Amino acid sequence: MTNRITTRFNELEAYGRPGFVAYMMAGDGDSQALLNALPEAGADVIELGMPFTDPMADGPSIQASALRALDAGMTLKGVFDQAAKFREHDTDTPLVLMGYANPIHHMGFENFARQAEKAGVDGLICVDIPPEEDSELRTALEAHGIALIRLATPTTDDKRLETVVENTSGFVYYVSTTGVTGAASGMAQEVGAAVSRVKSASGLPVVVGFGVRTPEQAAAIAAEADAVVVGSAIVDAMHEGGVAAATELVHTLSQAAHGAKK
C-alpha cells in the first residue's frame, strides 16, 4: 500500500520542485479552520502539533501556543477529532502529528495508533523518544500503518545516523540547527551537505526545519532539501492575526519554497 506521504513526495519529485511543510498547533485559536485551509494555501504536508505542558525542545512561540491550546481545553482526543474533520474533505494531504511522549504513553501506544489511523493520520514525530527507546511505539504504529518519523540533527554523525535511519519510514526530519524551535536556522550550505548524507543513508525524503521564518530562508533551505518546514512563524501569525494572517503567510512561504531551484 502506498501511503499519502510517499505519494506526495513522489508527486513533488515528479514536478521537480521542493515541498512546503506547515506546522500548526491543534487547539490554539480556530485551529480547525486553519487546518482545513492549509492545503489550499500551499502546504504539501501538514504537521499538527499536540500540545504538552512541558515542551522542552520548543522555543517561546510554540511553548506559549501549547499552553494556550491546553487552556482552551485541547486534548489528544480533540486532536484526533480535528484530524478526522480535516479528512472529510481532504484525502490527499499527508497529516503528521508532532508532540511529546507522555500524553501518547498515557493514552497507551496501541490505543493512540488505532485512533490515529481512524482519524486519517499518516505519521508521528515524537520529539523525546529517540530510536533507542521507540520499539514499542513503532510496533504499535506500524500495525496501524502510521509512519514513525525520526529526527536527524547536526550532532548526528555517520555512525549515529545508521541508528537513526534504521526502521524509519515516511521521511526524515532534519533539524537544521542545535537548539529549540524558532531559534536561528542553519546555514543553507551546511544544510545541503547534511541533507545528502541523510538522504543517502535513509533512502527517504528529507525535510528540513527549525528556525525558518522568512520566504528568503524558506527558498534557500528548500533548494537544499525535499521540503522545508515552518512552524513558529505560522504559530505567531495565527496568534497575532488569526486564520487569515496564518494562511496568507503559508501562501507566501510555500510559493517561495516551491519556486526554489533544486
Added chain:
Amino acid sequence: MSDTASADTRPNALSAWPDARGRFGDYGGRFVAETLMPNILELEAAYEDAKRDVNFQREMEEFLRDYVGKPSPIYFAERLTENFGGAKIWLKRDELNHTGSHKINNCLGQVLLAKRMGKTRIIAETGAGQHGVATATVAARFGIPCTVFMGATDVERQAPNVFRMKLLGAEVIPVTSGTGTLKDAMNEALRDWVTNVSDTFYVIGTVAGPHPYPAMVRDFQSIIGREARAQMLDRLGRLPDAAVACIGGGSNAMGLFHPFIEDENVRLIGVEAAGHGIETGKHAASLKGGEPGILHGNKTYLLQDKDGQIIDAHSISAGLDYPGIGPEHAFLHDAKRAEYVSATDEEAMEMFQLCTKLEGIIPALEPAHALARVRDLAKELGPDGLILMNMCGRGDKDVPQVAEMLGVKL
C-alpha cells in the same frame, strides 16, 4: 563506585540496576531529543571511564575530604528521641557539608567529570537553590563559567541563595515559563543544553533525567549511605532498623538507601512532600499521587492529569516541588524494597521548629518532612529501635520564608 559486584553475592540484587539501557526494571531510560543523544552517550562513556580511573577517584576523595568536609558525622539526637518517646534517632549530618547540603557530593563529581571531558561551561537547574549554590561553588573553585536556571517563583522565595550564587560568579536566569518552579527550570536547562551541545556540561541535581544521570548521581551521593553504614557499625555495632530521608527528585534518599539495599533487615523509607495534603491535589508526592509516564529524559512516576499533561507540584519546600521522582525510587517502590510515605507543609513547619528548639539544629524544610515520619516510626519501633535519618540540608536558607509564614517581620 557503584555496587557492581556480581548479583549472586547479594540477597536480592536490587542494587545491581540499571541495565545497559539505563533501565531500573521498566523505569529510567533515555528519553531525550535526538540532538542530545550523542551527548548522553558521550557522557555515559566518559563516566564509565572515570569510574575506573584511580586518579579521578583520588581527586574526588581529596576534594570530598578537604573541601566538602567529609566524612560528615552521625549524631545521636537525644532530645528528639526523648520527645518522640520511642526508637533512638541518629542523624547523618550531611547538612554540615560545605554549602550546607548533600548536593555538593554530586556537584563535585560532575564538575570534575566536566573538567575531565574538556567542557568549558556548566549549566544547572535548581529549586530551593541548594543544588544551584553547590554547583556555582564547585564551578567557582575550578574556574568554569556557570549558568543556573531557577524558576521565577523560587527566585523570590529563596532570595538568599540567589545572592549566594551571584557572589560565586554564577549567572542566575529566572525562568518564567510554565509555573516558574523546578520543572520549568529543568525544561529551560534542557533547552540551553540542546542549543549549546558541544561545550556545555549539564549538572543535573537529582537522580532523574536521561541515563546515565540517575545512576551517576546516585553513585556520587552513595557516599552518604556508605559512610553512615560504616559509622553505625563502628559506633553501635549494628545496622539501623530503618533509614529515612525526604524525597523531591530523590537524590539524598537514593544516596542513603543504595548501600543498604541488600541489607534486607533495614527498612528504607522515603518521605515525599504532601503539600496541603494528598487528598487536596496540591502536593508533590509523585509515588503516592502520580502514575508512570515520561518526562525530562526518563520513565518514572509523574503527577499528571487524565490526558497525560503534567500537573504542577506543590510544596512549602522549593527543593521538593517537583512532579516526578528518580526512576530507581519508582523501581524500589514497585519492588516493595523501599516504603514511601509523605508529610504535609504543616508537619514540616512543626518539625522545623521542634528540631531547632530541641537539638539546636535548624533543618532545611526538606528534611523537616522526613522528621515528621521519623516521629511516627520512633513510636512504632519502640525504645529498642534504631532509626537513621539523613539530615540532608540546613535551614538557614529557609529562615526568611519560615519567618514570613509565622507572621514575623525580619
